[in-house]
Amino acid sequence: MSPSISPSIPPADVGDLRQHVAGPVLTPQDDGYETETAAYNLATPIRPDVVVGAQDADDVAAAVAWAAAHHVPLGVQATGHGADVPMQGGLLISTARLQECTVDPQSRTARVGAGVRWRSVLEASVPHGLVGLSGSTTDVGVVGYTLGGGLPVLGRTFGFAADHVRSFEVVTPDGRRRAVDAAHEPELFGLLRGGKGNLGVVTAMEFELLPLDGLYGGAVIYPGAHAREVLTAWSRWTADLPESVSTSIALLRLPAMDIVPEPLRDRFVVHLRYACTAPAEEAERLLAPMRALPDPVMDTVGPMSYRDVDAIHMDPPVPIPYRETGRLLEDVDDDAVDALLAQAGPDADCPLALIEIRLLGGALSRAAEGTTDLVAGRDGRYVIGLVGLTVPPHGDRVPAAIEDVLTALGGHVSERTLVNFLGSVDGDEAFSRAWSSDAGSRLRAAKDAYDPENLLRFQHAVRP
Numbered sequence: 468m469s470p471s472i473s474p475s476i477p478p479a480d481v482g483d484l485r486q487h488v489a490g491p492v493l494t495p496q497d498d499g500y501e502t503e504t505a506a507y508n509l510a511t512p513i514r515p516d517v518v519v520g521a522q523d524a525d526d527v528a529a530a531v532a533w534a535a536a537h538h539v540p541l542g543v544q545a546t547g548h549g550a551d552v553p554m555q556g557g558l559l560i561s562t563a564r565l566q567e568c569t570v571d572p573q574s575r576t577a578r579v580g581a582g583v584r585w586r587s588v589l590e591a592s593v594p595h596g597l598v599g600l601s602g603s604t605t606d607v608g609v610v611g612y613t614l615g616g617g618l619p620v621l622g623r624t625f626g627f628a629a630d631h632v633r634s635f636e637v638v639t640p641d642g643r644r645r646a647v648d649a650a651h652e653p654e655l656f657g658l659l660r661g662g663k664g665n666l667g668v669v670t671a672m673e674f675e676l677l678p679l680d681g682l683y684g685g686a687v688i689y690p691g692a693h694a695r696e697v698l699t700a701w702s703r704w705t706a707d708l709p710e711s712v713s714t715s716i717a718l719l720r721l722p723a724m725d726i727v728p729e730p731l732r733d734r735f736v737v738h739l740r741y742a743c744t745a746p747a748e749e750a751e752r753l754l755a756p757m758r759a760l761p762d763p764v765m766d767t768v769g770p771m772s773y774r775d776v777d778a779i780h781m782d783p784p785v786p787i788p789y790r791e792t793g794r795l796l797e798d799v800d801d802d803a804v805d806a807l808l809a810q811a812g813p814d815a816d817c818p819l820a821l822i823e824i825r826l827l828g829g830a831l832s833r834a835a836e837g838t839t840d841l842v843a844g845r846d847g848r849y850v851i852g853l854v855g856l857t858v859p860p861h862g863d864r865v866p867a868a869i870e871d872v873l874t875a876l877g878g879h880v881s882e883r884t885l886v887n888f889l890g891s892v893d894g895d896e897a898f899s900r901a902w903s904s905d906a907g908s909r910l911r912a913a914k915d916a917y918d919p920e921n922l923l924r925f926q927h928a929v930r931p
C-alpha cells in the first residue's frame with residue numbers, strides 16, 4: 468500500500484460520503500454490509516472499510532471523487548464472479564443496482580448499466596433473433612466480463628465480447644465522467660477493452676448484438692474411465708474445425724451436491740461442450756466423430772435457443788467457494804494428454820473439481836479492423852482453466868494440485884493467460900501473465916496517467 472493512502476477511514480469521512488451519495492453507505496458494523504459485499508466466490512473475503520451501493524452513475528462519480536479526495540483505495544464489484552483476490556479495507560462500489568438494459572433491434576445494439584448480468588440482455592434480445600456474446604454462464608456481469616476481453620461460448624465464430632463494444636461511460640480516478648468511443652478519447656476506449664478495471668469505473672456500456680436464430684449445441688458426457696480416448700479424439704478433432712464450431716473439453720470431479728444433476732453426482736466424467744452456428748444438418752455432421760466414441764453417459768446436443776446457452780457448460784448456478792487459475796496452452800498432443808492424466812486422470816487422487824481446455828482461434832484471433840485494444844489471448848490455440856472447491860475434505864490440497872498439473876504440463880503450458888482467467892494470483896504476477904510485454908507497457912503507462920495514486924488496486928489491478 469502506498470504511504471499516502473490511509474489504512475482505515477475516520478467515521479467523519481464516512482459521514483461525508485453519506486452526504487454525497489443517494490444509495491446505502493455501509494461499514495462492517497451496519498446491517499446489510501454482508502449482503503452488499505457478497506461475492507459469487509465464497510472463498511474470497513471481501514472486507515472493505517466501507518461499501519457504497521450505487522443507485523446511479525452520479526453515485527459512482529461521487530464515490531470515486533470522495534475516494535480520490537480522501538486517498539482511499541477503491542474496488543468495484545457487480546456480481547463477485549471475479550472475486551479471486553481478497554479485498555481488505557478501502558471503499559467498494561457495488562454496481563448491482565445499475566440495472567438499465569435496453570435492446571434496440573433496429574441498430575442491433577444493447578445498452579447496459581454496470582450491474583447487468585448476461586441473462587437480462589438475452590431475455591431482451593433473443594426474441595428479436597439477436598444475441599450478446601456471453602460466456603459459459605449468463606450469471607456473469609456484462610461489463611466486468613467485457614472489460615477483461617470476454618471469451619464467449621461462440622468465440623470462434625464472433626470473436627471476443629470486447630471486439631463488439633461501441634462505447635463506455637466511465638468515471639476515471641480523478642472523478643471525471645467521460646463518454647468514450649472510437650471517436651471520443653479513442654485511446655482510453657481501446658485501453659478499457661481488455662484492460663479490466665484498471666483505469667476507471669464503468670457506469671454504462673453500449674455494444675453490438677449478433678443476429679442468431681438459435682444454434683446447435685449442448686453437452687456430451689463420457690465416463691471418466693474413457694478420459695484418454697476422449698481427450699485424444701478431441702485434440703485431433705479440434706485440429707481443423709471450421710469457425711462455426713466453438714468447443715471445450717473438461718475433466719469433472721463432481722461433488723455429491725444437489726446442484727449437480729443426478730446421473731453425474733459424485734462421479735468423475737469427461738464433458739464435451741459444443742456450440743455450432745452452422746445449419747443443424749452440418750452441425751450434426753461436424754460433431755459425428757465425437758459422437759462415435761463409446762458409452763456416453765449423457766448427450767444433450769441438438770438445436771437450441773441461445774437463451775438456454777448455460778446448458779452447454781453447466782457452470783454451478785449458485786455461489787460456491789473455490790480457487791481457480793488459467794493459462795494459455797500451446798497444444799494438446801499425446802504427451803500433454805499423458806501429463807494431464809497422470810495428475811488428474813481416472814487413476815489419480817486429484818482434488819480439482821474442473822480442468823477445462825477451451826479451443827481458441829477463429830474470429831478470436833482477429834482484432835476489429837482499425838482498432839487497438841488490450842485483449843489477451845488472440846494468439847493462443849487453447850486455454851486451460853483449473854478450479855478446486857476449497858471445502859473439506861480436499862480443499863487444502865487445491866493450490867498445490869493446481870501447481871502440480873501446470874508443472875506436469877511443462878512446455879505445453881504458456882506463462883501467459885487471458886485476463887478473465889487469471890484467478891487467484893497476486894497483482895505483480897497477474898500483470899506479467901495477462902498482458903504481453905507491449906500491452907503491459909501501454910497499460911502501465913495509462914495507469915500512471917489515469918490513476919497515479921493507484922486507487923484502483925484490488926483484484927487484477929496492475930501497479931503504476
Ligand SMILES: Cc1cc2nc3c(=O)[nH]c(=O)nc-3n(C[C@H](O)[C@H](O)[C@H](O)COP(=O)(O)OP(=O)(O)OC[C@H]3O[C@@H](n4cnc5c(N)ncnc54)[C@H](O)[C@@H]3O)c2cc1C
Binds near residue numbers: 546549550614783
Ligand atoms: C462460473 C464462472 C464462469 C466464467 N466464465 C467465463 C467465460 O466463459 N469467459 C470469460 O471471459 N470469463 C469467464 N469468467 C470470468 C469472468 O468473466 C470474470 O471474472 C469477470 O470479471 C466477472 O465480472 P463480474 O462483473 O461478473 O464480476 P465482479 O467480481 O463483480 O467484477 C470482477 C472485476 O471486474 C472489474 N469490474 C467489474 N465491474 C466493473 C466496472 N463497472 N468498472 C470497472 N471495472 C469493473 C473489476 O476489476 C472487478 O474486480 C467466468 C467466471 C466464473 C466465476
